[in-house]
Amino acid sequence: MIKLEHISKTFRVGKNKIEALKDVSLEVNKGEIFGVIGFSGAGKSTLIRCINLLERPTNGKVFVEDRNVLTLNKKDLRKLRRKIGMIFQGYNLLETATVYENIATPLRLEGVPKDEIKQRAEKYLDIVGLTDRRNAFPSQLSGGQKQRVAIARALAHEPEILLSDEATSALDPNTTDAILELLLRVNKELGITIFLITHELNVIQRICDRVAVMENGKVVEQGSVVDVFTRPQQAMTKRFISNEAKFAIPAQLRGELLKTGKLVKLTFLGESSKDPVLATLAKQFDVLPSIIAGGIDQLKDQSVGNLLVHIKGDQSKVETAVKFLHEQDVLVEEVNA
Numbered sequence: 001m002i003k004l005e006h007i008s009k010t011f012r013v014g015k016n017k018i019e020a021l022k023d024v025s026l027e028v029n030k031g032e033i034f035g036v037i038g039f040s041g042a043g044k045s046t047l048i049r050c051i052n053l054l055e056r057p058t059n060g061k062v063f064v065e066d067r068n069v070l071t072l073n074k075k076d077l078r079k080l081r082r083k084i085g086m087i088f089q090g091y092n093l094l095e096t097a098t099v100y101e102n103i104a105t106p107l108r109l110e111g112v113p114k115d116e117i118k119q120r121a122e123k124y125l126d127i128v129g130l131t132d133r134r135n136a137f138p139s140q141l142s143g144g145q146k147q148r149v150a151i152a153r154a155l156a157h158e159p160e161i162l163l164s165d166e167a168t169s170a171l172d173p174n175t176t177d178a179i180l181e182l183l184l185r186v187n188k189e190l191g192i193t194i195f196l197i198t199h200e201l202n203v204i205q206r207i208c209d210r211v212a213v214m215e216n217g218k219v220v221e222q223g224s225v226v227d228v229f230t231r232p233q234q235a236m237t238k239r240f241i242s243n244e245a246k247f248a249i250p251a252q253l254r255g256e257l258l259k260t261g262k263l264v265k266l267t268f269l270g271e272s273s274k275d276p277v278l279a280t281l282a283k284q285f286d287v288l289p290s291i292i293a294g295g296i297d298q299l300k301d302q303s304v305g306n307l308l309v310h311i312k313g314d315q316s317k318v319e320t321a322v323k324f325l326h327e328q329d330v331l332v333e334e335v336n337a
């Protein structure tokens with residue numbers, strides 16, 4: 001649906017060159033929610049703006065539904081942009097217009113017939129749950145409500161793709177959750193492909209199917225959310241994942257535990273979380289597993305369980321037990337001193 005091939009973007013500021021994007025390639029499938037995560041300055045905004053050509057890449061190709069958008073004339077580009085809605089962190093609403101007019105005015109400018117404007121504005125106000133605030137002005141709304149208006153405004157153009165530029169970054173956690181729920185519905189019920197950028201891990205975990213991790217203008221890792229977040233390959237990705245912090249145990253305790261056995265971090269995905277692996281360890285290998293820490297993360301459609309386990313016993317028995325764990329349907333990471 002969206003394909004970026006070897007995109008680079010260099011900004012010139014006076015004599016300086018800033019390479020905001022360096023050879024970025026990625027593909028977003030129709031119907032999925034694809035997220036790009038990275039810290040500030042990684043190049044996320046520049047990347048998302050290259051899709052609808054708010055920013056023109058210095059090099060590379062941008063395909064939307066197999067059309068290279070860089071070769072489109074002005075008229076075709078306008079047409080293409082109608083297929084691509086966009087929402088922003090700052091909402092970009094017309095402050096002097098009511099909620100209804102914020103949705104209706106752009107449709108009027110686009111030449112949509114009067115009856116249809118009314119029908120679409122009402123339909124999308126209902127979908128975002130703001131029918132009763134149609135006559136309010138943006139200054140009378142909360143941040144979450146403003147973002148709902150912005151979403152309704154984008155949807156009213158009946159796009160196939162929705163680009164989301166840090167749409168929840170200015171919102172508190174509860175409001176963020178509600179907006180993420182709404183984006184999930186928009187994706188599922190209206191079949192709209194969503195490409196979003198964020199610096200919040202929670203956003204990726206809650207709603208994305210696939211993710212790309214960006215650092216210094218490059219995509220350093222990409223794949224399904226489950227794969228990337230349960231088997232992160234790059235230090236950058238690991239920094240985003242708080243498991244390590246969750247399982248940070250005092251150095252002294254870790255030292256003591258390592259004297260009497262091994263410490264392993266186990267990650268259980270979906271069905272594997274139902275297997276009684278720890279009971280099996282104790283029974284079959286004559287070792288004593290004890291849980292030091294644990295938790296469950298909910299990814300979009302899957303729960304991921306994490307346990308930090310101490311396995312106590314004879315060295316050779318412990319090693320056989322760990323080998324057995326590696327053969328099971330769990331991810332095993334040994335924790336060393």
Ligand SMILES: Nc1ncnc2c1ncn2[C@@H]1O[C@H](COP(=O)(O)OP(=O)(O)OP(=O)(O)O)[C@@H](O)[C@H]1O
Nearest residue numbers: 011013018020038039040041042043044045046047
């Ligand atoms: N119009 C511009 N002119 C010059 N430099 C720019 C421009 N836009 C972005 N940059 C630079 O490109 C780099 C990437 O910026 P970008 O905004 O894409 O990153 P980001 O990951 O979205 O970060 P943030 O969340 O802070 O916006 C930064 O070094 C930034 O200063």
